[in-house]
Amino acid sequence: MPEGREGLILILLLVLSIQPLEGAKILTICLVGGSHYLLMDDISRIFQDNGHDVRMFHQIGNGSLPGYKLPSTPYPVSTYSLDEKYLKEYDEFFMEYQKDFFMGKVGIQPFFSLMNIFANQCQASMNQTDILDFLKQEKYDIAIIDAFNPCTFFVSEKLGIPYIAVFPGIFANSLSIGLPNSPAYLPAFASQFTDRMNFLQRVQNTLMYIGSYVVEGKIQAIFDSISERHFPDGFRPSLRDLYQKAELWIYNVDFSIEFARPLLPHVQCFSGLRAKPANQVSQDVEDFIAESGDSGFIVVTMGSMISTIPIMDLVKEMNLAFANILQKVIWRYNASHWQEDLKLAPNVRLMDWVNQNDLLGHPKIRLLVTHGGMNSLNEAVYHGVPVLGIPLFGDQFDNLVRIKAKLMGEYIPPLEIKSKSFADLIRKIVENKSYKTSAMKQSVIMRSRPFPPDRQLLGWVEHIIQSGGGGHLRPYSYQLPWYQYWLLDVISFISICVAGIVYLIVKVIRGLIYLMFSNRKQKQS
Template sequence: MAGGRDPLILVLLLMSHVPSLQGAKILTICLLGGSHYLLMDEVSRVLQDHGHDVRMFRQIGTGNLPGYELPSTPYAVTSYAMDEEYLKGNEELFKKRQEEMFAGRAGIQLLFDVMKRFSEECHVYMTQTDILDFLKQQKYEIAILDAFNPCTFLISEKLGLPYIAISAASFLNFLAVGLPSPPSYVPTFASHLTDRMSFLERLKNTFMYFGSYMVEKKKEAAFRRVIDRHFPADSRPSLLDFYQKAELWLYNTDFSIEFARPLLPHVQCIGGLLAKPANAVSPDIADFIAESGEFGFIVVSLGSMISTITKKDLLVEMNSAFANIQQKVIWRYKTSQWPDDVKLAPNVRLMDWVNQNDLLGHPKIRLLVSHGGLNSLTEAVYHGVPVLGIPLFGDQFDNLIRIKAKSMGEYIPPTEIKSENFADAIRNIVENKSYKTSAMKQRAILRSRPFPSDKQLVGWVEHIIQSGGGGHLRPYSYQQPWYQQYLLDVILFISACLAVIIYLIVKVIRLLIYLMSSNRKQKQN
């Protein structure tokens, strides 16, 4: 009998040392609106639905969702709003940025400007002692943060919380996270390359890879002042320290879109949180779609934060192109901002907000016209819908290059859109069945994953809490000096040894030549 009880006693002892995850207290931090908020909202909902006690700390006002009414949340929310004057300035700045995007001038400098703005806002957050003290008193076990705004790391550190970072923009910060990224087949951010590069493309990619170090330095410089101001002189971390301190990195992408590349154990992909089985559309939308007959309809949405097109000539060209296709068009566009002197195409319906996921799941959907955000593209893949991209900023160019490489769509920069070529591109993708075939192939890849994205999210978060952190997942390279990590000391040692060996060989050869010449002279004498 004693032998029969021993295994049971062992199991009970082991179970007594496993922390209970019921009701783990989790803080999510989101300081942006748009797709970033939608992603972090879904993260918070999933964790709350799985029995955890979740609170989101979010900022109200920066990058809100035009036309979208925020639903009630099952989780608690602590919010902070900037003053009206600042928000008004932010709105004017965003309009200016939109104009630059549509004019094709949204380069890397725009990213630096955004980071500078983030750092200015971060100083304000860090001075909100009432909110920070309240959050600290709640004694959360872990924070989950939107990593695009580096200030979320500073807030987590200020609260003394371990944290999991979620990147909404694919592998933008591969250097800071320490991801192996061989330039021979891993395209660098903003390189606009695929994983199959010619010699000249690999040369370009290599230069851009090393240029990425300068980008990280500029981001670091943007936050240096706020870090110096709010952390003690004897323990001031860098942005790199913050990034590498994350217990886990979760990326909002999937290999149905992304090119295959090496990852580390503490890096996981959970793309597809917002892609779900479609619900029925409203009766009025259903009636509009029904009028399309066998031609079906297309959805046009240039991102959650862009509800209008500030470049009027672009608006006119797009509207004219829609008038010359056979499909119905559901266009997310703020109706009150439509120009009075532009007659809307008869087959177009404007909507302040669209439930894109439900529309993409409709059997009559033929095409998504999108800016190329990861959330939109993952929804398109989930429902097997071809894509025509209009990239505007940031990772959207690279995302759409991946869609084209997967043969499920094409893209046109906004500066190149004319009525004829835009209508031709729509007709080509809708009528050429190879795009739909490729989209369905990518859909099968996404949907047949062993573990859905929400299960991965919950499983990894609970694993980090239960195991007391992600130290066992992080590589030792985080602790190595740079010269050790890149084997410069080993290379120097080997080079020195080779130099000594070559020196000795040369000396021996010279000695042999000298001896041989001496013998020859003696014989001649």
């Protein structure tokens, strides 16, 4: 039999031996509420609907969704509730800083405070021995975890399950997982720079990159106590170790929004899991929208966990601005908290909860006014809707810088909102068709990807399960000591060699010079 034919038969047999993956056991872990839960719920449903056996481990109590009634899930959920102490701690944190966010008081301290709360809550999560023992006995093939809360890594490690990390936003933790980073064109997290920086911005960006290592070190130190208390001597993983142990990293971003950058093979980006073709809105909402005529309507939401605005002066300015535009306004705002002596603008409708995706897919939508969360921006891009951002905290500033850089919107800090200028900015974005054109361009980029995000997610996770992990995708750099990674040993060796050569050259030259002068003196004598 010819050698080529034998090779062809072997390849055919190999292809036939690789059967589609069916019925894998998958554990999803979500220890944060709000939009994080909504994203992990979507992921869980995708795998459940495609023949896999899914269970979610869900910590309930913090980050609940005001005005939103959780639907029943097609997959089982193992839940536990935080005790009153931790719930009170979280609520006090959120209420303390929420007003500061609207007052423009943004810094790194709130993030450290949040990580400390997560670390305290993680002790409670790791103490759920009955649930953890049950989950461990189930022997899951893979865990898919919300990587925003570092505790999910420790839970997965405690269960002994290989895991895939889903990060809900931009590459804020790129240094921790060893992504290639260049301060020349990749803006550091919280820098609010684009990928096109001038000299002074590149200087500042470089310094912020250096500072990011310090910040990351403090965050990892916060969780050292988890490793010390819940893992035996000799096997106490650091948070960095667990980051690099992930079989796959999935970022909820799309390059229709994010700036182009190099990635590693085990890092994948596919956002828009929550963005999908719109369903019909309810009849009462449709009747309200119909009253707008050709002017259309705008949607105002400030995030899944913020149902009211704690600064009444800001509420009054926004309400007055809405009263002076032609569009109808659907404003997600808890009506029971509306100030009685403040007359609601006649073109505004308050709703405790909105199905944002369906509203953004409505033909009469003109603008999304948003805090700048990634899920909201993905939906806006998917439906080609211009954006007016009011950033409050976290990645929202950087997210909205990207929206502005893509020419599909503007943003304004909450303290700068005055009724006239705010109304003028709304009219500018709605009436200047370039914003809509840019939004539609980004929508085409997102929608025309070779594979939809749910198929990408399925394909990659099934690939990791079938191939026995993602070791073939992770770079060897993860195993290198820091001094080898930064080539300090090579640099030291080359420096010593160069110094030695220079030393020898100098010695030879000095010797020759000495001989020349010695011969001259002898001749003169």
